[in-house]
Amino acid sequence: MTTIIDGKVAAASVIETVTSTAAALEREVGEKPGLAVVIVGDDPASHTYVNSKSKMAKQCGFNSFQHSLPEGTTQEELEKLVAELNADPAIHGILVQLPLPKHLKSEPVIQSIAPEKDVDGLNVVNAGKLATGDLASGLISCTPAGALILINRIHGTDLSGLNAVVIGRSNLFGKPMAMLLLSSNATVTMAHSRSKDLPGICRGADILVAAVGRPDMVKAAWVKPGATVIDVGINRVPAPEKGEGKTKITGDVAYAECAEVAGAITPVPGGVGPMTIAMLMANTVVAACRSFGRPVPKF
Numbered sequence: 001m002t003t004i005i006d007g008k009v010a011a012a013s014v015i016e017t018v019t020s021t022a023a024a025l026e027r028e029v030g031e032k033p034g035l036a037v038v039i040v041g042d043d044p045a046s047h048t049y050v051n052s053k054s055k056m057a058k059q060c061g062f063n064s065f066q067h068s069l070p071e072g073t074t075q076e077e078l079e080k081l082v083a084e085l086n087a088d089p090a091i092h093g094i095l096v097q098l099p100l101p102k103h104l105k106s107e108p109v110i111q112s113i114a115p116e117k118d119v120d121g122l123n124v125v126n127a128g129k130l131a132t133g134d135l136a137s138g139l140i141s142c143t144p145a146g147a148l149i150l151i152n153r154i155h156g157t158d159l160s161g162l163n164a165v166v167i168g169r170s171n172l173f174g175k176p177m178a179m180l181l182l183s184s185n186a187t188v189t190m191a192h193s194r195s196k197d198l199p200g201i202c203r204g205a206d207i208l209v210a211a212v213g214r215p216d217m218v219k220a221a222w223v224k225p226g227a228t229v230i231d232v233g234i235n236r237v238p239a240p241e242k243g244e245g246k247t248k249i250t251g252d253v254a255y256a257e258c259a260e261v262a263g264a265i266t267p268v269p270g271g272v273g274p275m276t277i278a279m280l281m282a283n284t285v286v287a288a289c290r291s292f293g294r295p296v297p298k299f
């Protein structure tokens with residue numbers, strides 16, 4: 001029997017801890033965690049994500065600040081806003097929604113976020129702490145942190161002796177995911193579009209994590225029987241069965257066929273996605289606790 005890993009259930013448990021920690025902070029310090037989300041341009045999918053982040057922040061008892069900047073925003077204007085948020089004591093977490101419009105460079109914006117407010121974990125200080133094995137004092141990218149919690153639910157926290165394969169090598173996901181798996185004692189392979197014999201590499205995985213952005217790319221023949229399959233893909237594809245012009249989201253894993261071979265698998269939607277938002281809230285409450293010198297909860 002294949003275990004379907006329910007990301008909504010795991011996310012709810014994270015959110016419960018976040019909410020009670022935020023409530024304790026307000027009781028004892030008289031302050032709420034503050035999350036600022038910055039979005040540039042009018043991509044409808046990005047606005048949907050940002051709205052659900054703001055909604056979840058309020059649900060957790062945070063102050064939520066949304067900055068929607070016009071498409072024509074300049075690099076200087078965006079970096080000036082980040083500087084103001086860095087200096088604002090009511091803000092404990094800053095997230096700049098990616099991707100930015102093409103005329104803007106994301107890297108200098110990301111690096112201008114104060115490391116202690118970088119709830120995406122993308123600043124070199126936070127990426128460097130993760131890479132050097134300091135998991136306790138920085139902030140870790142939300143999606144890999146959430147994926148690890150799902151993996152821990154199946155395998156526990158010590159992954160000694162297990163082969164993990166991560167397909168994808170982005171700074172937002174692939175690299176931090178590999179670092180987290182390595183810190184958990186897994187034997188980690190980072191595969192990507194230039195790898196030779198991707199199916200063969202994947203078949204060696206006890207834990208297979210797919211983050212490539214190509215719908216249904218991972219096939220049943222790539223999955224070792226009994227393996228844990230974590231699907232990080234969020235692909236919007238046409239869904240004619242829902243009606244003319246309708247779309248749905250689907251992962252990077254051909255779910256139905258892989259579920260027959262895997263020991264455990266995450267669905268899309270309802271897998272890693274809800275964990276991403278939950279870990280954003282977790283990072284924000286952690287950043288707030290640290291700023292007030294309060295003990296930090298464990299997730």
Ligand SMILES: Nc1nc(=O)c2c([nH]1)NC[C@@H]1CN(c3ccc(C(=O)N[C@@H](CCC(=O)O)C(=O)O)cc3)C=[N+]21
Pocket residue numbers: 049095096097098099120142143234249268269270271272273274275276277
């Ligand atoms: N600076 C930055 N940080 C991010 O973390 C970031 C970003 N930019 N840009 C866009 C991606 C995408 N992302 C998702 C978060 C939650 C779901 C999610 O909750 N998905 C649900 C429902 C999805 C739906 O139905 O549309 C699910 O998978 O079940 C998906 C995608 C965060 N991202």
